[in-house]
Amino acid sequence: MSGETPRVNMMIIGGKALIFDHKISNELYSKHFIGKPFGEKKPKIGVSYKGPLELTLLEAVYLCEKNIALPIKDREKIDCETLKNYAASKDPRFLYTYKVFKDLREKGYVIRSGMKYGVDYAVYEKGPGLEHAPYLVHVFKYDEEIDPIHIVRLGRLSHSVRKNLVIAIVYDNTIKYISFGWIRF
Amino acid sequence: MSGKIIEIKVFDDKYVVVRGSEKYPKGTTLDPLEVAFLIYEGKAVVFDNDKVLSLKDLVNRYSDKKDWWLLFTVLHDLYKRGRIVKRGFSENDLILEREGKKYRIFVTEENVFLPITLISEWIESSIDKGYIPVIAVVDMHGDVTYYKASKYMFKKLDKEIL
Numbered sequence: 001m002s003g004e005t006p007r008v009n010m011m012i013i014g015g016k017a018l019i020f021d022h023k024i025s026n027e028l029y030s031k032h033f034i035g036k037p038f039g040e041k042k043p044k045i046g047v048s049y050k051g052p053l054e055l056t057l058l059e060a061v062y063l064c065e066k067n068i069a070l071p072i073k074d075r076e077k078i079d080c081e082t083l084k085n086y087a088a089s090k091d092p093r094f095l096y097t098y099k100v101f102k103d104l105r106e107k108g109y110v111i112r113s114g115m116k117y118g119v120d121y122a123v124y125e126k127g128p129g130l131e132h133a134p135y136l137v138h139v140f141k142y143d144e145e146i147d148p149i150h151i152v153r154l155g156r157l158s159h160s161v162r163k164n165l166v167i168a169i170v171y172d173n174t175i176k177y178i179s180f181g182w183i184r185f
Numbered sequence: 186m187s188g189k190i191i192e193i194k195v196f197d198d199k200y201v202v203v204r205g206s207e208k209y210p211k212g213t214t215l216d217p218l219e220v221a222f223l224i225y226e227g228k229a230v231v232f233d234n235d236k237v238l239s240l241k242d243l244v245n246r247y248s249d250k251k252d253w254w255l256l257f258t259v260l261h262d263l264y265k266r267g268r269i270v271k272r273g274f275s276e277n278d279l280i281l282e283r284e285g286k287k288y289r290i291f292v293t294e295e296n297v298f299l300p301i302t303l304i305s306e307w308i309e310s311s312i313d314k315g316y317i318p319v320i321a322v323v324d325m326h327g328d329v330t331y332y333k334a335s336k337y338m339f340k341k342l343d344k345e346i347l
Contacts, residue, residue, distance in 0.1 A: 107342060181335075
């Protein structure tokens with residue numbers, strides 16, 4: 001889908017990006033599970049929605065870097081770096097959570113919000129509606145500290161919802177993934 | 186309390202069984218953590234010269250070692266489950282072997298923040314040594330929860346990638 005010139009404009013507004021082109025919006029959602037048709041709680045694949053496709057800034061930066069969408073902010077075109085810096089100004093964790101988002105996206109995984117599970121990402125191999133997210137991923141920067149009880153909380157939850165809990169540790173040039181599972185001796 | 190009560194004597198800060206049992210033969214040197222467990226369970230009498238040591242005495246002796254009580258808590262929890270554990274490679278881990286598997290258990294507690302890299306490096310070193318890494322988290326009431334850790338690799342999926 002990437003080309004020399006971005007195929008579509010996306011409007012940056014607050015912490016979101018919007019794509020108003022229905023054809024591309026449908027393709028992005030139905031084929032790649034990027035963004036979500038505005039106002040639809042459980043959008044269906046292949047359905048054409050009248051509203052804009054609403055994207056997170058993670059998705060917006062990804063589409064920008066893949067040269068698929070051109071960001072427009074305050075009615076001006078901006079480049080990907082400017083968009084990234086803007087996103088980082090809104091979310092201090094953005095630059096390293098994005099590294100994980102991009103790494104998993106480039107391996108073909110579908111990434112949705114893990115907020116309801118208390119983690120950064122719910123990660124799918126196929127996509128929402130096609131399977132239950134098999135992974136919950138929470139991101140740490142290599143110089144962060146963790147309260148071990150956090151592992152317990154995440155582990156309890158992932159066990160109860162039968163998902164694999166994975167912690168991503170982001171270093172300057174690499175990402176390490178560690179999975180945790182409850183064990184009884 | 187059941188079974189034979191063993192007798193332990195302290196020689197040069199070492200805890201040596203002087204009247205043993207099948208499980209603890211005479212002449213065996215025991216780790217202070219295990220000695221503490223045996224005292225607590227009423228399974229051993231420990232003499233330091235003529236003084237009989239209590240659990241309190243032992244805790245007092247090792248109170249300057251910051252994770253000693255935590256280690257004792259986890260060791261006690263595992264012993265009560267019938268598991269045999271011994272000291273690990275570092276000050277805050279234990280080794281457990283069960284059903285042909287070797288576990289290295291990192292002992293920690295809630296509200297004590299740890300660098301994420303410390304956990305990550307400990308997990309990698311455990312795997313390199315042939316152990317299954319386990320994090321044992323002791324909560325505020327002394328209850329222990331165990332989490333098995335492993336390195337994970339998200340494989341590249343065979344599909345069209347955006």
